[in-house]
Amino acid sequence: xxxILHLTIFLAVVAAVAGGxxxxxxxxxxxxxxxxxxxxxxxxxxxxxxxxxxxKSVALKGDSKTIQKIFQVDDTTYIFKMQVAGYKDGTVxxxxxxxxxxxxxxxxxSNGDTxxxxxxxxxxxxxxxxxxxxxxxxxxxxxxxxxxxxxxVEGIHEAAAYVDEYLK
Numbered sequence: 001x002x003x004i005l006h007l008t009i010f011l012a013v014v015a016a017v018a019g020g021x022x023x024x025x026x027x028x029x030x031x032x033x034x035x036x037x038x039x040x041x042x043x044x045x046x047x048x049x050x051x052x053x054x055x056k057s058v059a060l061k062g063d064s065k066t067i068q069k070i071f072q073v074d075d076t077t078y079i080f081k082m083q084v085a086g087y088k089d090g091t092v093x094x095x096x097x098x099x100x101x102x103x104x105x106x107x108x109x110s111n112g113d114t115x116x117x118x119x120x121x122x123x124x125x126x127x128x129x130x131x132x133x134x135x136x137x138x139x140x141x142x143x144x145x146x147x148x149x150x151x152x153v154e155g156i157h158e159a160a161a162y163v164d165e166y167l168k
Contacts, residue, residue: 040109041069041081042055044081044094044107044109045071045079045094047107048079048094048096048105048107049073049079049096049105052073052074055071055072055073055079056071056072057069057070057071057072058070058071058072058078058167061166062162062165062166064158064162066082066083066084066151066154066155066158067080067081067082067155067158067159067162068081068082068083068092069081070162073096076098076099076100077096077097077098077099077104078096078097078098078099078163078167079094079095079096079105080094080095080096080097080155080159080162081093081094081109082094082095082152082155082156082158082159084151084152084154084155085151086111086112086113086118086121086147086148086151087113087114087118087147087148088112088113088114088118089111089112089113090111090112090113090148090151091108091110091111091112091113091121091122091148091151091152092108092109092110092111093106093107093108093109093121093152093155094106094107094109095107095130095135095155095156095159097135097156097159097160097163098163099163099167099168101134101135101136101160101163101164102132102133102134102135103130103131103132103133103134103135103139103156103160104131104132105131106126106127106130106131106156107127108121108122108126108127110122111148113145113147113148114148117144117145117148118145118147118148119148120142120144120145120148120149121142121145121148121149121152126142126149130156134160135156135157135159135160135163136157136160136161136164139153139156139157140153141153
């Protein structure tokens with residue numbers, strides 16, 4: 001009985017020390033991780049609009065599971081950072097939409113779906129099929145990669161609806 005009590009106390013102490021070490025490591029790395037994420041985000045924004053000097057962050061109104069952030073490029077253009085589900089891990093992308101509802105630019109940041117099929121949403125052919133169209137109208141999905149491309153199209157439609165509701 002005495003041995004069980006000692007082992008229990010020892011295990012509790014080890015767990016407390018490990019938990020404290022993890023909390024300390026988290027406190028040290030959180031600012032670095034946030035700084036790196038912001039740098040990667042700005043790099044993606046510069047890919048879409050290299051001529052822009054600054055991107056103003058816009059507060060998200062309402063509730064959305066796919067819209068992560070919104071940035072304002074100029075008086076009429078907004079960039080949405082989106083994350084949508086797919087076949088496996090889904091897609092993170094940015095889409096620029098103006099207040100007229102035009103889909104100006106699309107940039108896939110990452111895709112965790114099946115290589116060669118689901119990853120087609122990151123290719124230039126898919127990008128070309130989207131840019132220049134109206135964001136709130138039907139957009140083409142990729143044949144054979146519907147499970148990956150359909151959520152991207154639905155996310156774009158959600159961003160267009162957001163522009164219509166909150167940003168006009």
